[in-house]
Amino acid sequence: MSLEAIDWAQPWLAPYRVIGEAAAHTALCTSVAAALEQGAKPASAPTFVPQLDLPAGRAYEAHIFQTGTVPTRDNLHDFFNGLVWLAFPETKRRLNELQASEIARNGVTSTRGPVRDALTLFDENGALLDAPAALWEALVARDWHTLFVTQRALWSEARLIVFGHALLEKLTTPRKAITAHVLLPAPPSPNGGGPEALDDRVLARRLDAQYLAQKPFVPLPVLGVPGWCADNATADFYDDPKVFRPGP
Template identity: 70%
Template sequence: MTLPAVDWAQPWLVPYRAHGEAVAQAVAHRPASVAAALQGIKPEVVPDFVHQDALPAGQAYEAHIFQTRTVPTRDNLHDFFNGLVWLAFPQAKRRLNELQAAEIARTGVAAVRGPLRDALTLFDENGAVLDAPPALWRALVARDWHTLFVTQRELWAEARLLLFGHALLEKLVTPRKPITAHVLLMHDATGPMAFDDALLAESLDAERLEVKPFVPLPVMGVPGWCAGNSSASFYADPYVFRGLSR
């Protein structure tokens, strides 16, 4: 198979670049399935990657991962990025899977997910984590885009934004201005907290996530992530940078 080309120089791909280039090369040149290429470089702490055919018909995907410690993987870009997030943040991914599996065991699989499973899926697919000075977070919560990206722009040098959702990473293979992440604040009272797999996993608890504490962020607005956003006029687009609903 052939995966679409990925521009690994993009700043949001820094945590995934080394593994991503290795897996993409294995898929392109052996050739190997995405599952086999991921399996070939994974450390022991990461579940085994298996072909999608290993998922029995009717079995819930998250429950299967929890029960078998294997990740069914299709030969597409979506599952390629899912595998890369497992490689980079195995404890956080395992925590999400544990919460999903516990909720499935408690309530079963229905046509509509409950609030916790819905929040877990949203973060897993489209989530991001922001460690930033309080002024930036306040501006983001208020959808005060001018303050966030123009008047307080220099504060982004003290911020770190991690894109975690694999569907979000997939969409950004073709960057577009409207692409939006669901952001979770990550900090402690003593100051900025380095992004660390164990710390991220620890922050993912059911009570916190069930209320969907996410804030939307159009990621192309992040300084340095798009050449066009060096001008203040970039943010004067009400279809992307929307204010709070009244």
């Protein structure tokens, strides 16, 4: 799919639409890196540069940490990565710092290790949730009927943000099985952290290697979220154990 074909009306793109729609239009006549540079940028955002600026043999995350620049290809994956950098610059910078620290400590090996695995999972496929306690409890228990049917009205009080750029890319072609890894708040709190769970600076301060190494994520099939897929308006949408798998 091309940038031109992105459906900006989809609810998961709402946090990125203002900057993203304009950048996608600009990228039609220039590079993705240049398009991301032309819009309004937070002061803490990095500089987006062509992929050719990444020296051969240098680790991508280490390069970003050392130079403050993000090598960017002309594709959907890197376009969405850039949008998340612009929307959550402090959190993305913190993830990069942790990646670079692990690389400096252990080098680049065939296996990333638990910290880098968790960092990559969140960066690529993560999501953030602010929701009432009843929804959090059902989500953690993987009690899908309670989460999406019994307590459906509570979703009007919830907000889900897709953070992972690979997940945003997958959602350009929505499929029922697409699943996010929702970050559990640290430390756990009865209301899932409240609105601050979605705050860039607060989130960046809370991320640390020790917590992430525990893989503090819970799966969420995102097209089950009310309003995110027309088909989920009927309860039998959730009667699919291949997607809505029971808890452990």
